[in-house]
Amino acid sequence: MLPDFDQSLLGIDSTSAAALFHDAHTAYSFTDQPVSDAQLAAVVHLMRWAPTAINSGPLRVTYVRSPEAKARLLPLASEGNRPKITEAPATAILAADTDFHENIELLAPGAIGMKAGFDQSFDNRDGFARSNATIQVGYFILAVRAMGLAAGPMAGFSNTGVDEEFFLNTPLRSLVLVNIGYPSAEAFRERSARLSLDTIVDYL
């Protein structure tokens, strides 16, 4: 697909930009080619360097791969999403760590003054963790693509169900599922429309 801007403006190589942004598609089915621990780890290696507020980095990643773990996840996903989870070599549960503030001293010593406020209010840190981890969901999806893998993000699942099944008595709260693997021949749907630039952007 041709992007609709002057490629010479890019700061990175145009094939890489295409692979991350305009040529990539959400994958709805996968081949049985496996994805290695090293590949899955590398996705997180990339993702964790991109910025978050006070370097909080609250995103946590649970890779569901074994048949046993898949069996726990499947009934919590919408029916339409179950075949994709079954097929994908890995499904990542992306979650926000609402106890991220325990790491402020390590990650952002200059912001240690904020810790007391977070200590006192679960709501404050829940909102902060969710916002920043959700920005990291964007980084994660592009990092999957940077590793040459296809991503299939899904919101159709029970958040409370996943939290009870996988994160009981932990501070983690699920946000999104992402199937990861190599796309099958019928993995991609026709490209959907996007809004025009005029609708998205304003210049003041």
Added chain:
Amino acid sequence: MLPDFDQSLLGIDSTSAAALFHDAHTAYSFTDQPVSDAQLAAVVHLMRWAPTAINSGPLRVTYVRSPEAKARLLPLASEGNRPKITEAPATAILAADTDFHENIELLAPGAIGMKAGFDQSFDNRDGFARSNATIQVGYFILAVRAMGLAAGPMAGFSNTGVDEEFFLNTPLRSLVLVNIGYPSAEAFRERSARLSLDTIVDYL
């Protein structure tokens, strides 16, 4: 900086991956080299192709560049952020369009059945718009870097103040500010720590 994984696993060129992820730094000051309309538009051209739930793409971008617009924004930012805004060639106000559901027919005709539910509940579409636009904040920041520009995301500002000043009587709700430009010699702070992979990832 050396990433801590086998570079041969990458699906894109390693210089591009470094420019987006592990070699990029948040910029805290900028040179006076201008950023063109075409560059700012290209950031959005890239960003809008990355995935969102039901292809909703609710992120809206207001580039604040003129002295007049900067003067409206400055008092709404925390004191520490004002010099960065003054200096940056452009500051993007990233916002969620809580009336994104008006575009479902164009963007996701197969999901048109969801429109009625969104019509009936502002809270539902506010939550949905914020979640998906926040994922797009991640895409936007990496797209800025893909254009060879430095990004300086900031949460330190009055959301209600910005919404009243820039988005009065509109469905837009501000999420994050991002300074954009070319980094000055003193733009970057020392790299902060990141959590270990063991802390972030689990394999099931």
